[in-house]
Each structure stands twice: as C-alpha cells, then as structure tokens.
Amino acid sequence: DTGVSQDPRHKITKRGQNVTFRCDPISEHNRLYWYRQTLGQGPEFLTYFQNEAQLEKSRLLSDRFSAERPKGSFSTLEIQRTEQGDSAMYLCASSYLGQGARETQYFGPGTRLLVL
C-alpha cells in the first residue's frame, strides 16, 4: 500500500501521560500536514512541514504539542501531559508541492486518541 499510514490507529491513555503518534506520508510527497478532528466536526489544521521544515503552526497547537519531521520523510506528533480535551482523531495528510493550485492532500487513516 503506497498511501499515507499512521501508527497507532488507536491510543487510550490516562490524563497526564505523554503520547506520540507517527505518520508516514506517500513517498516523494514533500509536504506533510497534521489535523485534529473531534466528533461531528471537520478536521482542523494543526501544523505543516515542507520537507523537514515546520513552516506554520495553528494557535490550536499549545505548548504541550510538538511535531517533528527529522529527515523530511515520516513525522511524529507528541502530546505531553495529555488532557481529556485532547481526545480526538489526529489525521495526517501529505501532498506534493509543485502542483501549484492543484496540490491535493491525501489523508491517512488517523490515530484516535482517548484520554481518560
């Protein structure tokens, strides 16, 4: 399968614990996005990378959140000291810059986080 993959698919944790999610984009896609989706809502933008550079972060991304894309390939999203309000589906998408206005983001299956 050459689509976007995410790991784990589900995560249950206790409040206060740290969690880390991984995203592997479509190969040769140089842009990678993270979104968060809560029940009944559309995904909300969190941050994005162009190659290994993190170029924008939403104000939704508090100091407890950090994302990396060390070699411009896979990315990780870490949440420290989780809170119940962090419970959501975390979606990763990748795209190829170079398509101009036709740049299309393809989504992974998501990681569903439940904070107890």
Place this chain on the structure above:
Amino acid sequence: EDKVVQSPLSLVVHEGDTVTLNCSYEVTNFRSLLWYKQEKKAPTFLFMLTSSGIEKKSGRLSSILDKKELFSILNITATQTGDSAVYLCAVGYGGATNKLIFGTGTLLAVQP
C-alpha cells in the same frame, strides 16, 4: 474570519434518489475547493475544483464551483447504500501554505 459552511447537516434518502450537497465559503487567499468522503475513518479525496463553471465528474458523482458566488455543489445521482458517509467540503487557502479549512460535513444516509 475564514469559514466554510455546508448544508444540509444531514440527509436521509432512498436508493436511486439524486442528492445535492452544498458548500459555501468565505476564505481569503482562496486556492482550491476540495470534496472528501469520510466513512468512519480518514477522508478520501473526491474532487478538486479551481475554476468556476467547469464540472468535474466521476461516475455518479459530479461537482461544480462558482467563485463569484463563493459556493460549490456536489451531486450524487442514483444513490446507493455505499454512498452513505459524511461528505466534507474543504477550501485550500493561505498563500504558500495551502492548508485546508473544512466545513462540518453533510451526513448522508442512503436507505435500501
């Protein structure tokens, strides 16, 4: 404030019916409008629209964009139970970023 509004919020139809889903937007630095289908997992890409008045078509699905009136519609003809899903409209914006702003989606239920 940038926003994308979809209507209706939910829709129940019978197999064979034709449905029209609506998406309106107010977004600065508009780049494109995308439609995704979401079935309890990740959104799957349906269409990308960048130009007004040009219909995109894939099987029983079609979509068109009106950049003057700032809206798009997604049509599904001869609906099937497998079309049951949440249909998300998203607008790519933000200059170089091309981040997406999503509507809340339309929940479509197709009954046999």
